[in-house]
Amino acid sequence: MSDETSTGLREEVRARYAEAARAVLEPRPGVTAQSAEISATGSCCGSSAGDSCCGAGSAAAEAVGGFSENLYREGETDGLPEEAVLASLGCGNPLAVADLHEGERVLDLGSGGGIDVLLSARRVGPSGFAYGVDMTDEMLTLARANAVRAGARNAEFLKGQIEALPLPDQAVDVVISNCVINLSTDKPAVLAEMFRVLVPGGRIGITDVVAEDHLTPADRAAAGSYVGCIAGALSRSEYLDGLAVAGFADASVTFTHQAAPGMHSAIIRAVKPATA
Ligand SMILES: C[S@@+](CC[C@H](N)C(=O)[O-])C[C@H]1O[C@@H](n2cnc3c(N)ncnc32)[C@H](O)[C@@H]1O
Numbered sequence: 709m710s711d712e713t714s715t716g717l718r719e720e721v722r723a724r725y726a727e728a729a730r731a732v733l734e735p736r737p738g739v740t741a742q743s744a745e746i747s748a749t750g751s752c753c754g755s756s757a758g759d760s761c762c763g764a765g766s767a768a769a770e771a772v773g774g775f776s777e778n779l780y781r782e783g784e785t786d787g788l789p790e791e792a793v794l795a796s797l798g799c800g801n802p803l804a805v806a807d808l809h810e811g812e813r814v815l816d817l818g819s820g821g822g823i824d825v826l827l828s829a830r831r832v833g834p835s836g837f838a839y840g841v842d843m844t845d846e847m848l849t850l851a852r853a854n855a856v857r858a859g860a861r862n863a864e865f866l867k868g869q870i871e872a873l874p875l876p877d878q879a880v881d882v883v884i885s886n887c888v889i890n891l892s893t894d895k896p897a898v899l900a901e902m903f904r905v906l907v908p909g910g911r912i913g914i915t916d917v918v919a920e921d922h923l924t925p926a927d928r929a930a931a932g933s934y935v936g937c938i939a940g941a942l943s944r945s946e947y948l949d950g951l952a953v954a955g956f957a958d959a960s961v962t963f964t965h966q967a968a969p970g971m972h973s974a975i976i977r978a979v980k981p982a983t984a
Pocket of ligand 1: 796819843
């Protein structure tokens with residue numbers, strides 16, 4: 709991908725998710741974060757038609773057109789600010805796979821309105837810490853307001869790109885992410901950055917849209933838009949190969965539900981070897 713194409717796509721993604729955040733920050737009748745994401749560019753992360761956005765059911769997802777309902781277990785989001793739940797644009801529940809423990813340090817790539825960071829902060833408790841990184845100012849404004857509303861003292865939202873994380877080496881025990889890596893225009897850089905910021909023995913618990921191996925990049929582009937989390941998705945073997953090149957071990961990609969024909973929401977797990 710040329711630098712020009714990459715920059716153009718990144719700006720399209722940023723504009724789409726800024727619109728989704730504004731739908732929650734400045735509510736207007738009938739406009740949700742998901743529908744805003746849709747109206748801004750025509751689609752969002754992953755409806756079955758590829759014409760909507762991650763996280764149907766939330767205001768953010770309706771603003772952009774979401775494809776995943778009921779991502780969180782009953783009661784799991786109780787006590788979170790409504791604005792964090794309304795801004796949910798994920799395609800899975802990374803906390804359900806990350807198996808977080810008290811005292812751990814967690815990083816969420818593409819933290820959006822902050823739902824997974826706030827849930828992580830709750831899970832790791834006061835002796836742990838949860839960071840979110842996002843490139844979109846409007847999402848950071850929303851997430852920081854949500855952290856204040858939630859009274860979360862062990863959470864921080866950092867501005868940055870997931871291809872160049874604003875954290876030192878070996879800063880966290882766990883990396884999570886919810887429907888974001890497909891949006892990156894430099895996925896090898898994202899996988900390398902996850903490896904760099906993890907401690908030896910650290911792990912990833914990610915949800916993302918992943919294509920079946922037989923789908924070519926052209927097939928994926930035909931199934932849905934880039935900003936809609938479809939066209940930029942890696943295939944299962946591309947994910948596994950990329951994780952191995954970055955240095956990860958014990959990697960797995962498990963499909964959970966269909967996002968578009970041949971494309972699935974998936975759980976991705978891997979560990980950074982303890983000797984790395
Ligand atoms: C589909 S939303 C998911 C938000 C959140 N993970 C959730 O589950 O609600 C994608 C988010 O990733 C952010 N994002 C996309 N590409 C990014 C990149 N290259 N670097 C940093 N953030 C990015 C967007 O600004 C947006 O907030």
